[in-house]
Amino acid sequence: MNILIKDVQLEGNPSDILYNVYIKGKYIDKILPIKAVDSDNYPFDKVIDGRRKVAIPGLVNAHTHAAMTLFRGIGDDMPLMPWLEQKIWPSEARMTDSDVYWGTKLACLEMIKSGTTLFYDMYQRPEATAQAVDEMGLRGVLSGVCFDHFKPELAERSKKNIPLLEKKIRAYSDRISFSIGPHAIYTVSGELLQWIDRYSRENNLLIHLHLAETEQEVSDSLRNFGLTPVRYLHKLGILSPRLLIAHGIYVDEEEIMLLADHGVKVAHNPASNMKLGSGIRFPFAEMKKAGITVGIGTDGCSSSNNLDMVEAMKLAALLGKGWRKNPEVLTASEMLYAATESGASIAGLNTGRIAEGCLADLSLIDIHSPAFTPNFNFLSNLVYAANGSAVDTVICDGKILMENRKVPGEDEILEEAQASAFSIVSAGLII
Amino acid sequence: MNILIKDVQLEGNPSDILYNVYIKGKYIDKILPIKAVDSDNYPFDKVIDGRRKVAIPGLVNAHTHAAMTLFRGIGDDMPLMPWLEQKIWPSEARMTDSDVYWGTKLACLEMIKSGTTLFYDMYQRPEATAQAVDEMGLRGVLSGVCFDHFKPELAERSKKNIPLLEKKIRAYSDRISFSIGPHAIYTVSGELLQWIDRYSRENNLLIHLHLAETEQEVSDSLRNFGLTPVRYLHKLGILSPRLLIAHGIYVDEEEIMLLADHGVKVAHNPASNMKLGSGIRFPFAEMKKAGITVGIGTDGCSSSNNLDMVEAMKLAALLGKGWRKNPEVLTASEMLYAATESGASIAGLNTGRIAEGCLADLSLIDIHSPAFTPNFNFLSNLVYAANGSAVDTVICDGKILMENRKVPGEDEILEEAQASAFSIVSAGLII
Numbered sequence: 001m002n003i004l005i006k007d008v009q010l011e012g013n014p015s016d017i018l019y020n021v022y023i024k025g026k027y028i029d030k031i032l033p034i035k036a037v038d039s040d041n042y043p044f045d046k047v048i049d050g051r052r053k054v055a056i057p058g059l060v061n062a063h064t065h066a067a068m069t070l071f072r073g074i075g076d077d078m079p080l081m082p083w084l085e086q087k088i089w090p091s092e093a094r095m096t097d098s099d100v101y102w103g104t105k106l107a108c109l110e111m112i113k114s115g116t117t118l119f120y121d122m123y124q125r126p127e128a129t130a131q132a133v134d135e136m137g138l139r140g141v142l143s144g145v146c147f148d149h150f151k152p153e154l155a156e157r158s159k160k161n162i163p164l165l166e167k168k169i170r171a172y173s174d175r176i177s178f179s180i181g182p183h184a185i186y187t188v189s190g191e192l193l194q195w196i197d198r199y200s201r202e203n204n205l206l207i208h209l210h211l212a213e214t215e216q217e218v219s220d221s222l223r224n225f226g227l228t229p230v231r232y233l234h235k236l237g238i239l240s241p242r243l244l245i246a247h248g249i250y251v252d253e254e255e256i257m258l259l260a261d262h263g264v265k266v267a268h269n270p271a272s273n274m275k276l277g278s279g280i281r282f283p284f285a286e287m288k289k290a291g292i293t294v295g296i297g298t299d300g301c302s303s304s305n306n307l308d309m310v311e312a313m314k315l316a317a318l319l320g321k322g323w324r325k326n327p328e329v330l331t332a333s334e335m336l337y338a339a340t341e342s343g344a345s346i347a348g349l350n351t352g353r354i355a356e357g358c359l360a361d362l363s364l365i366d367i368h369s370p371a372f373t374p375n376f377n378f379l380s381n382l383v384y385a386a387n388g389s390a391v392d393t394v395i396c397d398g399k400i401l402m403e404n405r406k407v408p409g410e411d412e413i414l415e416e417a418q419a420s421a422f423s424i425v426s427a428g429l430i431i
Numbered sequence: 432m433n434i435l436i437k438d439v440q441l442e443g444n445p446s447d448i449l450y451n452v453y454i455k456g457k458y459i460d461k462i463l464p465i466k467a468v469d470s471d472n473y474p475f476d477k478v479i480d481g482r483r484k485v486a487i488p489g490l491v492n493a494h495t496h497a498a499m500t501l502f503r504g505i506g507d508d509m510p511l512m513p514w515l516e517q518k519i520w521p522s523e524a525r526m527t528d529s530d531v532y533w534g535t536k537l538a539c540l541e542m543i544k545s546g547t548t549l550f551y552d553m554y555q556r557p558e559a560t561a562q563a564v565d566e567m568g569l570r571g572v573l574s575g576v577c578f579d580h581f582k583p584e585l586a587e588r589s590k591k592n593i594p595l596l597e598k599k600i601r602a603y604s605d606r607i608s609f610s611i612g613p614h615a616i617y618t619v620s621g622e623l624l625q626w627i628d629r630y631s632r633e634n635n636l637l638i639h640l641h642l643a644e645t646e647q648e649v650s651d652s653l654r655n656f657g658l659t660p661v662r663y664l665h666k667l668g669i670l671s672p673r674l675l676i677a678h679g680i681y682v683d684e685e686e687i688m689l690l691a692d693h694g695v696k697v698a699h700n701p702a703s704n705m706k707l708g709s710g711i712r713f714p715f716a717e718m719k720k721a722g723i724t725v726g727i728g729t730d731g732c733s734s735s736n737n738l739d740m741v742e743a744m745k746l747a748a749l750l751g752k753g754w755r756k757n758p759e760v761l762t763a764s765e766m767l768y769a770a771t772e773s774g775a776s777i778a779g780l781n782t783g784r785i786a787e788g789c790l791a792d793l794s795l796i797d798i799h800s801p802a803f804t805p806n807f808n809f810l811s812n813l814v815y816a817a818n819g820s821a822v823d824t825v826i827c828d829g830k831i832l833m834e835n836r837k838v839p840g841e842d843e844i845l846e847e848a849q850a851s852a853f854s855i856v857s858a859g860l861i862i
Contacts, residue, residue, distance in 0.1 A: 069801070072816055073808035077762040110801035215756075274753030275815070280711075305815035306802055311742075318746070319753070322705030325646075331508040370500070370541035371737055373845045374852035377504035384706070384736035385503055389820035414804045421805035 001025075001045045001398065007034055008050025008364065010354060011057075011336070011382075015375060021055060023360040026398040031356055046400070048393060052368045054378050056336070057352050058117025058139075058361035058396060059309035060343025062267035062295030063208075063246040065123045065145075066132075067095070067103030069110065070421040071302035080214070080276055088302055091424050092124065099420045100125040104132035106417035107307055111138060112407050114308040114388025115363035117396040118344060118351060120244065120267065120297070122181040122208050126165060130172040137401045139361065141347045142169060143181025143208045148192045155192040162199060175397050177347060179206035179244075184213075185229055186220055190236050197238035206242055206347055212255075213247035214278045230255035239264050244346050246297065248287075249279040256283060260290035265346040268338070270315040271306075272299030280323050284316070284330055295343035296335070308388035313339050317383060332383035364393040432456075432476045432829065438465055439481025439795065441785060442488075442767070446809060452486060454791040457829040462787055477831070479824060483799045485809050487767070488783050489548025489570075489792035489827060490740040491774025493698035493726025494639075494677040496554045496576075497563075498526070498534030500541065501852040502733035511645070511707055519733055522855050523555065530851045531556040535563035537848035538738055542569060543838050545739040545819025546794035548827040549775060549782060551675065551698065551728070553612040553639050557596060561603040568832045570792065572778045573600060574612025574639045579623045586623040593630060606828050608778060610637035610675075615644075616660055617651055621667050628669035637673055637778055643686075644678035645709045661686035670695050675777050677728065679718075680710040687714060691721035696777040699769070701746040702737075703730030711754050715747070715761055726774035727766070739819035744770050748814060763814035795824040 003023040010019050010031070022030040022042045030042065075087035095103075100123065111119060118139040123129055126144040133140040144165045148154035162180055169178035180196050182188040188196075200207050212218065212229045225232045230251055233239050241263030248266045251259065259266065268282050287294050296316050298307050313335040320330035344352030351359040367375060371385040382390070394402040401407065434454040441450050441462070453461040453473045461473065506518035526534075531554065542550060549570040554560055557575040564571040575596045579585035593611055600609035611627050613619040631638050643649065643660045656663045661682055664670050672694030679697045682690065690697065699713050718725050727747050729738045744766040751761035775783030782790040798806060802816040813821070825833040832838065 070805060072805060073811035076808070076811045076815060077759055079758055083758075106801060106804060113801060271749060274749035275758060277752050277756040277758040279756060280753040301816070305811070306817075308818070311818065315746075315749070318702060318705035319750075321708050322711040322750070323754075325708040325710060327510055327514075327706060327708040328508055368845065370537060370544060370845070373537060374501060374503060374849045374856075376852070376856065377507070380504035380507045380736070384507060385732070386737075387739070387742065387818040387820065389818065414799065414801070418805045421807070425807065 002043060003046045003048060003395065003398070003400070004042060004044040005048045005050045005055065005364070009054040009378070011054055011378060015378060018050070021354070023395065023398050026359055028354060028356055028358050028360050031354070048364070048403070050364060052366065053364040053392060054367055055354055055362050055364055056115070056382070057340040057354050058363060058394070059115045059339050060295060060352055061111065061116050061119035061297050061307060061309055062244070062343045062346060063269055063297030063299055064107070064119055064121055064307060065300030066107035066119065066121050066129060067100040067123050068300035068302045069106045069307070070099060070103040070417060070424065072305055074425060075302065076305075094424050094427055095124070097125055097128040099424055100128035101132050102413070102416045102420040104129045105136060105413045107301070108132060108136035108138050109407055109410060109413050110307045112136065112394050112401045113391065113405070114310055115391035115394060116307065116309050117361040117363075117394065118349065120179070120208055120346065127168050130169050130176050133176055134172045137175075137396050137399050139175040139349070139351070139396060141177045141179050141206060143179040145181045145183050147183050147187045148189050149187060150189045155189055155195070158192055159195055162196070166203065166205070177206075179208050179347075181208045184210040184217070185232060186217060193233070193238055194236055197240065200242050201240070206244055208244045208246070211245035211248060212250040215250065218250045228252070228255065230258055234258050241265070246299070247273065247278070249273060249282050251283065253286070256286050256290050256292070259287070260292050265293045265295065267295045267297040268316055269297045269299040269304065270319045271304035271312060274315070274319065275305070276303050280319055282320070284320050288334070293342050293345055294338050295346055296339045309339055310382065310386055310388045310390065313383045332379045335383050336379060360398040361396045363391050363395075365390050366392040433474060434477045434479060434826065434829065434831070435473060435475040436479045436481045436486065436795070440485040440809070442485055442809060446806060449481070452785070454826065454829050457790055459785060459787055459789050459791050462785070479795070479834070481795060483797065484795040484823060485798055486785055486793050486795055487546070487813070488771040488785050489794060489825070490546045490770050491726060491783055492542065492547050492550035492728050492738060492740055493675070493774045493777060494700055494728030494730055495538070495550055495552055495738060496731030497538035497550065497552050497560060498531040498554050499731030499733045500537045500738070501530060501534040501848060501855065503736055505856060506733065525855050525858055526555070528556055528559040530855055531559035532563050533844070533847045533851040535560045536567060536844045538732070539563060539567035539569050540838055540841060540844050541738045543567065543825050543832045544822065544836070545741055546796075546822035546825060547738065547740050548792040548794075548825065549780065551610070551639055551777065558599050561600050561607050564607055565603045568606075568827050568830050570606045570780070570782070570827060572608045572610050572637060574610040576612045576614050578614050578618045579620050580618055581620045586620055586626070589623055590626055593627070597634065597636070608637075610639050610778075612639045615641040615648070616663060617648060624664070624669055625667055628671065631673045632671070637675055639675045639677070642676035642679060643681040646681065649681045659683070659686065661689055665689050672696070677730070678704065678709070680704060680713050682714065684717070687717055687721050687723070690718070691723050696724045696726065698726045698728040699747055700728045700730040700735065701750045702735035702743060705746070705750065706736070707734050711750055713751070715751050719765070724773050724776055725769055726777055727770045740770055741813065741817055741819045741821065744814045763810045766814050767810060791829040792827045794822050794826075796821050797823040
């Protein structure tokens with residue numbers, strides 16, 4: 001299908017110049033000032049009226065656990081370990097493929113409604129996640145979470161499981177990639193991490209790992225391995241451009257240089273880090289200066305409660321300005337870059353920009369609202385004043401996923417996800 | 432006009448019990464389980480379908496500068512003094528009554544759309560603010576900002592001006608109250624502050640003052656007055672239950688006790704404090720423990736960029752959990768209390784609760800959306816997952832201000848506010 005978006009503003013360009021954006025198949029084919037379009041040259045099946053709208057790249061959620069939308073609101077205002085032990089783990093143990101599928105459908109619906117077109121996921125039963133993502137039309141880099149809890153027999157099981165999972169996930173749409181999801185250094189042995197690194201090198205796969213999230217993790221790492229988390233990974237020899245670490249709050253200057261020198265990518269999750277009390281001093285500016293690719297994520301809905309990447313950009317900026325007492329750092333422009341192009345580059349995908357030749361992943365923002373009035377500065381209004389509800393239209397891989405804020409099948413998804421969530425939770429009476 | 436809201440959930444009550452809420456004139460007259468309503472006893476002019484909606488009290492914005500919506504986005508990512516000197520003050524000097532009127536109309540539109548029914552304002556030309564608030568149907572406690580810059584002739588002018596302003600503001604609807612707005616201790620002399628305190632006591636008026644917002648203010652206060660800000664006010668003898676201080680970040684334990692002992696009220700502004708880099712360690716829990724009435728505010732749109740009190744509740748909770756590294760403090764329930772009943776009690780108004788006999792100021796939240804799915808915990812979903820766009824219907828003083836997210840006159844307000852903003856700014860070429 002070919003789509004012509006007419007008379008639209010483009011983020012990063014003057015607000016008084018309108019463009020036509022021509023999407024041919026999966027790609028952005030041409031971007032032209034409005035008078036230059038001769039429709040004979042650009043045959044389209046669908047035209048979208050872009051007036052009073054601004055096109056931005058599809059947002060990229062660099063770290064989440066999509067199906068955990070089902071646990072939204074079941075354990076707020078609690079410390080980490082009781083929350084995991086009393087609420088999350090017992091619930092997860094009861095999840096079926098169908099639950100993961102409907103939880104992911106709900107997550108995809110929420111992501112589409114707030115302008116996200118690509119996400120990096122880590123969860124159990126990733127085939128069910130892939131099925132949901134495939135149907136919903138988004139792009140996903142999906143990892144099956146793995147643990148061995150330092151037990152050789154569990155490590156062996158993971159080594160067998162990962163290639164099987166990879167094969168299963170590869171059977172889905174080419175919007176979906178497989179990555180490997182070792183949970184964390186406190187749940188996965190160094191031996192398995194090294195095996196995963198070799199496998200990822202041989203098969204060109206991303207590794208998605210929680211790292212340096214809490215002070216407890218750092219002190220445990222020092223006690224168990226004699227090294228801080230980043231130094232421990234360095235000693236294991238698994239720092240590489242194929243590694244994405246989620247959180248990365250507790251890293252010192254030398255560790256930032258280690259991450260930079262090895263091309264490691266980082267996903268910053270401001271809402272989760274604040275809400276769980278993990279820590280707030282994420283060294284965004286230092287990582288950027290060192291040349292590290294930093295994306296922004298929401299984390300799962302059981303810790304941050306929503307998947308709104310517009311809100312996540314605001315939180316990242318405000319938190320960084322706040323703890324540094326410096327209003328000049330972490331600008332709106334840097335936040336959009338982190339939440340689009342930088343996020344897309346974690347997996348080396350040709351998206352995150354609105355440019356000819358890029359994959360056609362974009363949103364139209366409705367600027368006829370108080371948050372965008374006055375419109376002195378679209379990007380400031382988007383990052384600091386708006387939220388995901390400003391997204392009107394979403395296109396991913398050249399297909400329209402939402403138009404006029406309507407996503408096909410919304411009601412069924414809300415109902416089925418609600419039913420799944422209640423059946424898991426009521427079985428354990430854990431609310 | 433009498434309104435019957437049928438089949439609605441009430442925040443704070445089990446989600447499986449529906450109520451009918453009967454509004455008679457300005458007041459909530461009856462709240463009854465749905466089967467108990469005999470419509471002969473409750474004659475209504477208007478019925479609202481409350482199904483799939485939850486009623487919450489109208490939100491209370493405890494500190495803002497409404498007309499500054501006109502400056503949204505003109506000076507982000509800048510340090511305080513250049514921002515004020517290069518962007519805000521030159522713009523404000525050019526504002527007319529019409530600008531303040533349209534800026535406030537825009538602010539009221541934004542507040543209605545995100546469920547706020549009462550706000551505490553401080554700005555120049557408060558008659559124009561009052562006119563806009565009167566027309567838009569909200570409740571406002573409005574102060575004209577005053578400065579004397581330590582010059583006796585300016586202090587004398589303020590002393591003449593305040594009673595005149597009071598008389599003018601009293602001429603508007605009884606939804607509007609007058610308060611006195613001395614800007615800050617670094618712009619208003621102690622002598623004028625003491626005069627204001629006497630006048631407020633004699634006339635039973637609230638005083639709305641910025642205090643203890645930045646480290647600079649504290650060090651200047653120590654240098655100029657030999658005391659920290661709260662101790663300086665204490666020495667002046669003007670700590671009282673009629674005093675509302677905005678910010679209150681830099682207060683020590685003894686100062687918290689001084690504020691508590693004198694019944695001083697505090698407005699916490701998390702977005703502004705983070706974005707301007709003012710400071711993040713607001714002692715919410717300590718103030719609450721000391722018995723201080725704490726409300727939540729957004730501050731003006733030139734510093735925090737929006738007026739969304741649903742977002743402000745989330746930011747207050749996340750920031751407080753974040754800097755303390757404690758996920759158990761500042762619960763969703765405490766945030767809603769601060770943003771409703773506590774905020775309303777700053778001016779002693781009979782609102783902020785949904786209860787028989789209270790003023791009919793309330794919102795209906797549409798829970799048929801991803802942010803409220805699953806609905807294990809409405810309040811958690813509201814505070815942690817949703818934003819102001821979840822508000823469907825707003826009633827203030829017994830009148831419907833928004834229904835199905837439509838506010839009468841929206842388009843005109845967006846256009847006129849945009850025109851006002853551009854005329855002010857283009858006159859100074861300050862973007």
